[in-house]
Amino acid sequence: MHRKNRLPDPAATAALIAKRTPLRPGLGIVLGSGFGAIAKAVTGGREFPYRDLPGFPVGSVPGHAGRLIIGEWLGIPVAILAGRAHFYEGFDLAESTFPIRVLAALGVGTLLLTNASGGINAKFQVGDFMALTDHINFMGTNPLRGPEPAGLNRFVDLTAAYDPALKDELKAAAKSMKSPKVRCHEGVYLAVSGPSFETPAEIRAFRTLGADAVGMSTVPEAIVARQCGLKVAGLSCITNAAAGLGGKGQTVSHLDVLELARQREGVAADLVGKFVSRIG
Numbered sequence: 280m281h282r283k284n285r286l287p288d289p290a291a292t293a294a295l296i297a298k299r300t301p302l303r304p305g306l307g308i309v310l311g312s313g314f315g316a317i318a319k320a321v322t323g324g325r326e327f328p329y330r331d332l333p334g335f336p337v338g339s340v341p342g343h344a345g346r347l348i349i350g351e352w353l354g355i356p357v358a359i360l361a362g363r364a365h366f367y368e369g370f371d372l373a374e375s376t377f378p379i380r381v382l383a384a385l386g387v388g389t390l391l392l393t394n395a396s397g398g399i400n401a402k403f404q405v406g407d408f409m410a411l412t413d414h415i416n417f418m419g420t421n422p423l424r425g426p427e428p429a430g431l432n433r434f435v436d437l438t439a440a441y442d443p444a445l446k447d448e449l450k451a452a453a454k455s456m457k458s459p460k461v462r463c464h465e466g467v468y469l470a471v472s473g474p475s476f477e478t479p480a481e482i483r484a485f486r487t488l489g490a491d492a493v494g495m496s497t498v499p500e501a502i503v504a505r506q507c508g509l510k511v512a513g514l515s516c517i518t519n520a521a522a523g524l525g526g527k528g529q530t531v532s533h534l535d536v537l538e539l540a541r542q543r544e545g546v547a548a549d550l551v552g553k554f555v556s557r558i559g
């Protein structure tokens with residue numbers, strides 16, 4: 280039978296936050312690898328370490344436990360989740376997606392999910408971006424598994440999980456930068472559980488299934504956000520060619536992913552800034 284849900288009421292955590300800041304952002308952004316520079320661009324903000332927020336997952340890596348930042352960016356109030364708890368770290372998906380429920384309870388209506396991913400589509404080059412049109416959940420589980428939250432539907436429709444108008448705004452934001460170094464494609468993101476990278480055979484299979492990029496996050500958050508009625512946009516930074524696609528002798532390494540992500544941080548923040556200005 281069901282394990283008792285040990286997580287607190289997201290509305291209670293949201294109420295604690297709301298008491299400490301007068302800002303009521305309509306937009307939330309989850310920062311994945313390659314998008315960390317956004318946290319530094321937010322001004323006049325209040326920071327809430329995850330460890331101070333009941334129910335928030337506290338990451339296992341010291342110093343990278345994560346924080347919620349509520350502030351203004353380009354004059355627009357935003358709620359930033361800097362630090363995400365991955366399934367591969369051992370969190371279950373209800374735990375790792377709890378912050379999304381808190382953002383919803385705070386009044387966030389639009390959510391941008393960012394990540395680093397491996398490119399499967401042959402047109403993608405390392406350093407490119409991809410606005411998500413759809414996803415394939417290959418994690419083997421679902422964040423809505425378990426008790427149905429009061430007042431919410433567990434049988435969530437995912438026909439248009441990623442808002443098409445927001446996807447177009449991401450592409451338009453990239454275009455407005457007028458730089459040949461900033462290319463934003465669109466495509467399907469396939470999520471695996473990790474933490475091992477994929478085999479070349481898996482990548483060939485995923486390509487056949489219709490995936491353009493592969494990663495280890497985002498999908499659970501998108502599902503929970505849709506259950507809470509948020510509009511969702513997704514943006515990947517393609518940090519590497521997926522396994523077997525990088526040419527002879529090339530392997531996939533976490534260090535290479537992090538290095539490329541770091542190199543693209545400035546551009547990624549500019550792109551998302553343009554997106555925020557357009558929709559704000």
Ligand code: HPA
Nearest residue numbers: 395396397493494495521
């Ligand atoms: N596979 C899975 N997750 C990733 C990759 C990849 O190639 N690159 C960045 N995140």
